[in-house]
Amino acid sequence: MSDALERFEKGLREVSEASAGAFTGRSTEQALRDENAKLVGPNGQLTQLMKLMRELPADRRKDLGQQANALKAEIQAAFEGALDRLARAAREAELTGPALDPTLPGRGVRRGRLHPLTRTIHQLVDVFVALGFDVEDAPEVDYASNCFGKLGFPPDHPATDMQDSFFVERPGGELDTVLRTHTTTVQIHQMLKRPPPMAVICPGAVYRRDDDATHSPMFAQIDGFAVDEGLTFAHLKGVLTAFVRRLFGDEVPVRFRPSYFPFVEPGGELDMGCVFCRPWEADAERTRACRVCKGTGWMEILGCGMIHPVVFEAVGIDPTRYTGFAFGMGIDRISMLRHGVSNIRLLYENDARFLARL
16 A cells, blocks of 8 residues: 555656646647647556556545646646647737738639549430430339349349349348349339330449459449330341440441340340551551450440340230330440540549549
């Protein structure tokens, strides 16, 4: 007990001596706060000293506790007074310093602008609206049947696996709901809502379990389709050729290649001439050296085809009377091509320095 008492009394004297000139000559607020922390902060001298209170003799605790509290209040008053003097000195310097010239021009406000993906969506929508398409939306959380079954996906298709798609467990435990894997679900919703003829596009976010330089777990797509009597693949080729040329220029060549998608038959992919090496300008050496198109002169930009009869049957439309075509593309990919972006993650990291350059 006597040892603790001796250490406590000695500690009080040391803290009192240290606080006497602690705030003198400090010219910044941070310096004042640092000195205050050394004395009464969480690890300060007085704070550590107070941990000895339980070891003090019972008949001395009250008296020594009052002394410690008085010293703490004294330090706090000195600290606040030093802060006040510093603030008054700064204000005095402002009032007595050189006068401001109110005739100087003000500093301009740096205004923001739309994200590159949003601008790309607006450009794509403008093109298709001009071609006669309506703009609609579909739920981002949807029944798996709308994402897969009604679009002709077989039950064992890889996209229906948990490792490929984000399934959402409902309160009852059912796993029949999914974050939509493509905006193609707009076909099901619109065909159930209204009768043909119709031409619709749907831009929006989609979700898949992909994450690398060219894939993101969340990305943007735009899907479009048209249904009417007598529509053929020629109509699809005309619409998509017009789309590419209005977006990238009349000189850009296009080609269609056969491909498979569960919800179209026949299906294909649309390639356009590489806008980086511009092979139509007959510079073969530049095309061979192009890393974007890997020397082929072509870039794949979307999938398309004639709507499969099983899709019409799933929504109650007569496939013997009506035909239709559909197409879908990644908005991120179009934006990357237009701005020369090599990694899809750059579009989602919200680095203002990078986005300001696009």
